Amino acid sequence: MTNNTKDNGVPTLADVANYANVSTATVSRCLNSPERVGENTRKRVMKAVRDLGYAPNFGAQALAARQTNTVAAVIPTMENAVFARGLQAFQEELGRHGKTLLVASSAYNAELEEQQVRALVARGADGILLIGYDRTPEIYEFLAKQKVPTLIAWSFNPEEPRPAVGFNNRAAMADLARQVIGQGHENIACISAPTASNDRARERVEGIRDAKAKAGQDPKNLTVIETPYGIETGETAFRQVMTNAPQTTAIMCVNDVLAVGALRAAREMGMKVPNDISVTGFDDIEIATLAEPPLTTVHVPHREMGRCAADMLIQILKGDLIGHNLELATEIRIRQSLGPAPH
Amino acid sequence: MTNNTKDNGVPTLADVANYANVSTATVSRCLNSPERVGENTRKRVMKAVRDLGYAPNFGAQALAARQTNTVAAVIPTMENAVFARGLQAFQEELGRHGKTLLVASSAYNAELEEQQVRALVARGADGILLIGYDRTPEIYEFLAKQKVPTLIAWSFNPEEPRPAVGFNNRAAMADLARQVIGQGHENIACISAPTASNDRARERVEGIRDAKAKAGQDPKNLTVIETPYGIETGETAFRQVMTNAPQTTAIMCVNDVLAVGALRAAREMGMKVPNDISVTGFDDIEIATLAEPPLTTVHVPHREMGRCAADMLIQILKGDLIGHNLELATEIRIRQSLGPAPH
DNA sequence: TTAAAAAATGTAAGCGCTTACATTCAGCTC
DNA sequence: GAGCTGAATGTAAGCGCTTACATTTTTTAA
Structure with a gap:
């Protein structure tokens, strides 16, 4: 030897x-x-x-060398196709630049998210991707103290100073609501994810109010049900809406999965969509086109967002602080689940 | 200061x-x-x-300390809900044990997979999760040389010596095929993912042959179309089948996504499922129940597999070499997309 | 009271790599 | 041929932590 x-x-x-x-x-x-x-x-x-x-x-x-060439992302869950897609693109782009992806999920739980952020930073992440702006100042302070560059994705608010790549959730939902209102709907309800630590959901709900106000309707007059992510929870929420506010003619959901649940509940209750009631979603994931009837929704360029997020983070890591903020365009996709209000 | x-x-x-x-x-x-x-x-x-x-x-x-407490996984893609789910569970369980997840995806490309494995090992992964057995000996040798414990998931073959957690793809598909044959189908076609470096797909196709043979049908007499993953590709493949083998009365797809594509193509071609033709899937992801009609498929416990994979890998890292192989049970889910063969 | 055992803490030698700085040497210029 | 330049290479000092081993302090037992 x-x-x-x-x-x-x-x-x-x-x-x-x-x-x-x-x-x-x-x-x-x-x-x-x-x-x-x-x-x-x-x-x-x-x-x-x-x-x-x-x-x-x-x-x-x-x-x-004082760097790991590793980038972290904390997302709510990979089981949500929206994040799975974005993350996939994020990872691919990262890989193209010789960086590796560390992931953790928070299950939409702020406390867990904080732990995950700490864990990932402790694992030597050079930079980190976070979803939405909402979180405790402690996390942001921690990140700042540890000098870990941070990028926000899936939200974009021109008034926030933090680097972000995303879209204007509020404006996008307002656009969609305008379409709904344009079909003559006045009694609109909203099925939302819990808004407590989720600015995306919150902004989407606000978007509906914005549109109502603009159309001369009372923005306060909006039934909102909050419920966790899932088809079943969407079903339950739909039933709740129909109990609490039977005069509702359009239900706007803050994501496609809840909307699919609503669609299913409607069918089970013998209601025709869109004749008896209209339903809309948000995200435009695969099930939106698969649903019966296909879902009117807001198309979000998840892949592109993931890719851009990677590029931006890499820029930031390099010290090029340009392009600190990137707004992506969304697009309304009108499909059969939206129809004129019954009279 | x-x-x-x-x-x-x-x-x-x-x-x-x-x-x-x-x-x-x-x-x-x-x-x-x-x-x-x-x-x-x-x-x-x-x-x-x-x-x-x-x-x-x-x-x-x-x-x-000579260890990173980091575990890697190379999966084909996170956009496939099957892997997204499994990976999510994998990560959660890992987190519970203080380990962090490094991910990369291979896009079903063997060469890319090899690169990813090398990259992740270079990033200090203590152990690695790989999907299916099929890959070049070089990778296995590399892993052995670097002494990185490796676990295979999504496949289980009692004859393979490597640690694995998965299910018997072949037997599961054979079970399903038995049901199909039991409905009187003799002209069965199969829409498969490319089988070249994908033992899961290959085994599933073989499973159909097994069942045919057992039922006294000629196992050679099976139309097989290979196509990449996707709804659209499933549609195209369906059309191809109906062109090449118009007498087909049942189409068995190696996954739900291809099956949904087939379903859609059938509708577009004016064929009724299951009256004119039966369609089956594999995996039992959400869209299987959402599809019109709901899909008969094989239910795979993806989450459980992810969780078990994490546990096993952790065991292996600890040096406890027990439980080196774990077979999970699958279950046939009969839904409306399967019906008796038309005569 | 004292010696031995146990608990708490300190010392310092790496772990395997990058990089500032030092050295060597070939090829020039004049 | 002396002096200079710059390319190629070597030397060695860390990077911030873990841990075997040594030392000190406390506890226990006789």
Whole structure:
């Protein structure tokens, strides 16, 4: 046995240096800035790397170079197709730039989110992606103190100073509400996700109020039911609406999944959509077109958002602070679930 | 300014030690095995940690402790709900054990998968989760050489020696096929994902053949169309089947998404499901129940698989090599998309 | 009271890499 | 050929933490 690899298995930089008869500095340079090394030497070193099956030790590299090339994301859940898509694109783009993705999910729970953020930062994330603006100041302070660049996604509010890539939830929902109102609906109800620590949901609800106000309707006069994410919860919420406010002719849901639940409940209750009642969603995920009838909704470019988020975060990490804020456009998709108000 | 934190910002263990008037070893012990430190000292140190806002440096910790507490997963794509769910559960369970998840996706591309595996290992993954058995020996060798414990998920083959948690794709599909054949179908076609480097798809197709053989039908006589993942591709494949083999009365798809595409194509072509043709899926994701008509499919416990995968990997990392193989049960879900063969 | 055992804490040697700085040496210029 | 320049390479000092081992303090037992 040679004196390489210290007999314990995994070869180190020193083993490679030894094998190639150069110093560790040269090997390191070969790997990180090959142009600074003579051609012959480089070839010899590369051969050594291959022969030995060398791979750099991550911890050592991170320690010495003070960065991990790792980016973290904390999302509510991957089971929501919206985030799965965005995250997929985010990861792909990150990969293209040699960065790796660390993920955790908060289950829409602020406290858990805080833990996750801390854990990921402790894992050496160079930067972090967070969903929406809403969270305790403690997290933001922590991030600032640890000097971890942070990007917000899925929300965009021109008045917020933080770097963000997203869309104007409020304006988008207001647009959609305008369409609904345009169909003659006056008794609108809204099925929302819990708004307590979710600015996206909150803004969407406000968007409906904005549109109502603009149309001369009383913005206070809006039935809102809050319920967790899920098809079943959407069903239950629909029933609740019909009990509390039977005169309702249009139900606007803050996401497609709740809307699909509403659609299902309507069918079970023998109500025809859109003849008896109209239903709208938000996100435009696959089930929106699959639903019976297909769902009128707001199309959100989730993939693009993920990709842009990655690009922006990379920019920020590089120190290029340009383009700190990016607003993406959404689009109303009118489908059969919206019809004129019955009279 | 005190002589803490070296003026450069982030506090280190030494700063904490200094502030609390103990050695770095004591601080380290406070953090990692508090029971080995006297109560007063511990309190003092913890206060110092809080006062200084100390957080351990990941690289240093990884380097010194020779582990990152990070586990990696390479999945085909998060956009497939099946993996999104499993991964979500995987991550949750990992989190419960203080581990963090690194993810990458291969887009069902073997070469890309290899790169991703290397990248993740280079990022210090202590262990890795891979989907299915199929991949080049090089990857397995690399993993072995780097001593990275590996777990296979979504497949389970008692004859394979590698640790795995999954289900018997072949048997499950054979079960479903038996039901189809039981409805009198003889001209069965299959819409499959590309089988080249996907043992799950391959096994499912073989499962159909098994059932045919068992029922006295010729297993060779099975129309198989391979197509990438997607609703649209499922539609196209359906049309292809009806062109190539118009006598087909049942189409078995290797996943729900392709099946939904088939369903849609059938509707567009004016064929009634299940009167004119039966369609089945595999996975039992949400859209299976949402589809019109609801899809007969194989229910796979994706979440449970994710959770078990995490548990097993953690066991393996600990060195407990027990329970090296885990087979999960699947279940046939008969819904309206399957009916008797027309005569 | 005292020695031995146990508990608490300290000392310091790495972990494997990057990089500032030092050295060597070939190729120039004059 | 002396002096200079710049490319190629080497030397060695950390990076911030863990942990084996040494030392000190406290507890226990006889």
